[in-house]
Amino acid sequence: MQLPPALRKAIEQELKGCDGARLRAASARLTECYREGTASGALSNIALSNDIERAAYLAVRLPATFAATVAALTWAREACGSEFRTVLDLGSGPGTALWAALQVFPSLERVTAFERDPSLIEIARRLSACAENPALRETNWLQGDLTAAIPEGTWDLVICSYALNELRETRRADFISKAWVRTGKLLVVIEPGTKMGFANILDLRARLLAEGATIAAPCPNSPSCPMSGSNDWCHFAARVERTTEHRRLKNATLGHEDEKFSYLAFSRRELSAPNARIVRHPKIFSGYTHLTLCREGEIANTTVTRSKKDDWRRLKRLGWGDGW
Ligand SMILES: C[S@@+](CC[C@H](N)C(=O)[O-])C[C@H]1O[C@@H](n2cnc3c(N)ncnc32)[C@H](O)[C@@H]1O
Secondary structure (H helix, E strand, O other), X not given: OOOOXXXXXXXXXXXXXXXXXXXXXXXXXXXXXXXXXXXXXXXXXXXXXXXXXXXXXXXXXXXXXXXXXXXXXHHHHHHHOOOOOEEEEEOOOOOHHHHHHHHHOOOOOEEEEEXXXXXXXXXXXXXXXXXXXXXXXXXXXXXXXXXXXXXXXXXXXXXXXXXXXXXXXXXXXXXXXHHHHOEEEXXXXXXXXXXXXXXXXXXXXXXXXXXXXXXXXXXOOOOOOOOOOOOOOOOEEEEEEOOHHHHHXXXXXXXXXXXXXXXXXXXXXXXXXXXXXXXOOOEEEOOEEEEEEEEOOEEEEEEEEOOOHHHHHHHOXXXXXXXX
């Protein structure tokens, strides 16, 4: 996956004025913070407190959160279709999830963002001014605190991408219930694909199922999660191509980055879920493939052989994260 060309160019423009050495140092600090923060589950220590840290976020984190959000929304779309006209992004930062939402749901025509940091809102405004999509260019940027009051109204699609873990644990339940009240059709929450990110997601799962939500993705039709209470955690990966600058700032040799993420998409309508979901990279051998599936309330391994022609053909188009 690549960033939309207009977003890539707008980010290049933002980074142009930055001192290279300071940007490299800030990028390294941010990457390290994420590594430590996502391991401990608490990212509230990551405040993007100055221009260079915000620029570093654009350079080294935004491409990954964009890719994760596109992937999560695409899987949600498979379950619930694409008839969305309005979107609200909670904890919008530089507007990453909105670019992703417009890519997956081009039918969106009213876009609202809610973010605490006025400087990030300014950056988001400048980035979105470069978008081809008029709905994104005309985003309503609102400033406020997610734990105080989120905007009144209802949106077809509500997204909270990589922001839940920045809220104090005691404030998350109340926040997510409010986000659900604002949701007309679909609420998508995306968190880092770590044990702690998954634990955050699991808390929501029970809460929103009790409030009448249906899970659109990734869970196949089971009320309980088989990974809950186990040593395993449900997560997926999205691949994003690195620009030369991204490679330089992250001291990376590979031309791509794989972002691990956990997510849940909650629908207001009953949906027909796939029978199973592939929850690990398929292991491909000559003539057969091992799949790890989440199915009927348990994690099961299955083997697809070349002799099962239909399954074999289907598998060619599918991978980790897809319904089976
Ligand atoms: C890691 S960034 C994610 C930004 C964007 N959603 C993305 O996917 O790239 C988390 C964002 O949540 C915002 N945030 C954290 N706590 C908040 C709060 N209490 N109220 C509003 N925004 C908050 C931060 O300012 C930051 O912009």
